[in-house]
Amino acid sequence: MSPRMRWALHPLALGVSFLLSAFHTWPLVSQMKGYVLGGREDVYMNMWHLWWMRQSVWVQPQNPFYAPLLHWPLGAELYWHTLSPAKTLWGVVLLPWIPVETAYNVVMFGAFVLTGYTSWLLLRYLLERAGHGPWLAAAAALAGACVFNFSRYHLAHASAHLNLSALEGLPLYLYFFFRWLDEGKRRWLVGLAVSALYVLLCDYYYLVYIALFSLLWVVAERWKRGPLLALDTWKDPLMRRAAVAGLAAGLACVPPIVPLLLHAFPAPLQIHHGDSDYFTDLYAFFIPDTRSAWMTSLPETARAFAMDVVRTKMATNAEESGTFLGWVTPLLAVFALWRGVPEGRRWLGLGLGFAVLSMGTVLNVGLEDRLSPVVLLFFIGLVVALVPSWRERVWRRDVVLFLALAVWLSWSEPLTAFGQPLKVQIPMPYVVFKHVVPLFSRGGMPVRFILLTFLSLSVLVAFAAAHAGALASRRDARLGVAVALAVALVPNVEYRGLAMLMPEVPRLPPVFEEIRQAPMPVAVLTDNVLGQWEQIFHGKPVSFARLSRLPVREQGLVDSRLIRAAEGMRSAFTPVTAEERAEMRRFLKEHHFRWYVTHYFHPVRHRFIEEELGGELVHRDGYVTVYRFP
Structure with a gap:
């Protein structure tokens, strides 16, 4: 492929992302003026943010993180607040020309278009690095980009949270991160630092997400090469580049982090969310949420479960229940792992690990957090069976059969204590994680870790599309590209939601x-x-x-x-x-x-x-x- 053709793929990818974003957020593009996406209280707060950023940056220059006109006469501090400057600064440019609700709709829609493009950029690089041809890589990357961009997480949060819908910085950061580790060129380091700053200015916790992801990736890569704490660890070029990447990202993020730290004590009060309010139920990975298009055709028991998740677990915050991974989409990931994915076990481990973190402090199954210990025995048995196959590529059938028999006997004869069926709460890793990782004990939301699961899933689906296309390419290269594009239909169908809520903006009386x-x-x-x-x-x-x-x-x-x-x-x-x-x-x-x-x-x-x-x-x-x- 000529360099000119390679560059032509970028506007094409943006155009496809625009069309798919319009489809998934419909009727947003048809009701830009006089209506506002979602209409929740956070939406009106974000419209005020757009106006305030213009006032504080352009009209009457002042500190945008202190609003003297709120909480009058005291004024309101906006440091530990979801101001999302990377998104709300668009108010400076847009508000002189369009109404504030139109500006908000444009910024939100732009987040979908940009997320589709940056995820495609990351996935295309990973596929080409693995040896797939440019046309096939470009087509297969689209399938993975649809998983991340149109995940139920993204579509659900679009109804209320501008900061959490600004996902475009995460895959962009990882694109520069991988290119820096692979090539060590200065321009990738600069891109990494700038994208880390952009992520921070979208949402504070997303910076922690990419830092955690980067750390785990580097540790796993080093572990593959040798002992992590060996004397020659710092002689490894990978570790040196990783350290430089962390330093560059840290220095870029110093200016906004310093005022955060200066206003961290005394700790701001968590008036809306505690540290473990919202979490994922095990069933919620496989049952669509209340805003999914599948809700109208689900069995009554599944619809009742989805409604109960919102009503009893999410305290009416439906946007936090967007954790549906799909039915066929995870099978595509299994197909990719079977055919082979570079660092495939690592992507799988990261995806499953973040899914486990998203389940909060205790295990919930079917809206119950007091369970039979058989559930714990089952998961212990699963780990015991999978670890040898993971590390040694040996499937211990005797161990699996023995554990399956033990679990079956326990299930058929309920475990009891003092003559009563025994029910226990099963602690999850997040209960320790939130006290170890900075900031999460001050309002971390475990359910949102599902975003990183969708990121890992998008990589595996991209490789599934590439493998399917490669099989078809044996007959015709164009057929291979068509098959890879067809795979993209799966997440677009499974994650499709109901029409976006577009309530009319109130008309103010005289x-x-x-x-x-x-x-x-x-x-x-x-x-x-x-x-x-x-x-x-x-x-x-x-x-x-x-x-x-x-x-x-x-x-x-x-x-x-x-x-x-x-x-x-x-x-x-x-x-x-x-x-x-x-x-x-x-x-x-x-x-x-x-x-x-x-x-x-x-x-x-x-x-x-x-x-x-x-x-x-x-x-x-x-x-x-x-x-x-x-």
């Missing part, structure tokens, strides 16, 4: 024009993230701030009776003393709160605002209720 035109100083008391989003239009300070983690300095303001009442907390509506009433009214007047904007009308709150705070109702409709203070 009272907001009155707020916008009011001369400063003026502030707005409000109750939720919609009030923060409305700041885009009226530009006045607001009392609310939607933060991933709450800095300790802001806790006192959030816990004050006035703010709790504004946000509708039931504990705020107990009888009010004369001193409390006077203090709340003084606070409103001193900090220039002229309006209260609430998005939920309730008689108790209405009486509190009028009788205790002296508010006057000036507007009420199906979207918002507005009061004015004297």
Whole structure:
């Protein structure tokens, strides 16, 4: 293939990624204006991020990680928050020309297009490195790219999380990482450092993901060559390049990491997610989530399971349940391993290892975390049987038959304790992992490790497509390319979701024009993230701030009776003393709160605002209720 043809593949790959992204996110491209993808509270927060980045970088240059107009009059710190500067900085460029919801839709759609391209770039390199021809490698890489880009993880998080949907940096980093280890050229080292910084500016935890992946890969590669702690370890060129890669990535990430560390103590409060809230059930790997297109045709028991995962395990956060690996897609990975994949056992081990980490602190099977010890015996037996075959390529049939018999006898005769069936919680590796790896004890989400499982799966599927194409190429090279492309249909069918939710953006009533035109100083008391989003239009300070983690300095303001009442907390509506009433009214007047904007009308709150705070109702409709203070 000529160099010109090789370069022509890049715009072609981008174009295919664009078309497939439009298909999987439909009707996003047809409703860019007036509608917003997902419509969850995080979406309105992210639209505010786009606006705020333009304000702080271009309109009134200031520190973008401190927003004085939120949590008024204190201001809100955005350091340990999902600000995702690599994505929200696009607000500087886009907002002068298009509405904020259109800008958000464009940035989210762009994440899918770019992820498809960068995954294709990585997988094509791995395939060509393994000896596959350029045309076959390009076609087979598309099949693997579809696994990663259109995984249920990516499609599920697109409904709410801009930061977690920004996956394009991970395969780009690995592309430079592998090229640096293989060739040692300076340009690959520079690309590695820049892409690591980009990953950090998309999501903090994704930097930990690629660091962990890189470390495990290098350790496994060194282990294959000899003892890890041998005296000649640092003489190994691989280890030297790996150390230089870590140093380069670390230096590139210093500027954003330093302020994070400076604001890490006292630890911000985890007001939304704990360290092990969300985890994967074993069945959830093979049963589609509630937003999958397969939900309409699944048996009733499978649909009920998927609904229960969201309702009982994910606390209504459906986007965290996108862990479905598929039915045929994993079989393609098995086919690839059977035909042979360079470092295939390593990719398999990494994929399975991260899947195990995604299961959280204790094993859950069928929404049950108290299980018969037989389950533990089964997995121990599986490990005992597989380790010899893994290391020595010898299948111990006698061991397998003995363990199968032991498990069968235990299952047929339930294990008991004091005459009752014994049920135990089976601890998982994450319970130790979160205390060993930095940051994960402060809000790590184990279920999200499934992303790295999808990454490993995408590599194996790419090789499966290449092997299938190579078999067909014996008759005709063009047929081989066609077969490799046909393999891409499998993940596109299995991971396809229902139509994306595209709710209409609220239309603000005329009272907001009155707020916008009011001369400063003026502030707005409000109750939720919609009030923060409305700041885009009226530009006045607001009392609310939607933060991933709450800095300790802001806790006192959030816990004050006035703010709790504004946000509708039931504990705020107990009888009010004369001193409390006077203090709340003084606070409103001193900090220039002229309006209260609430998005939920309730008689108790209405009486509190009028009788205790002296508010006057000036507007009420199906979207918002507005009061004015004297």
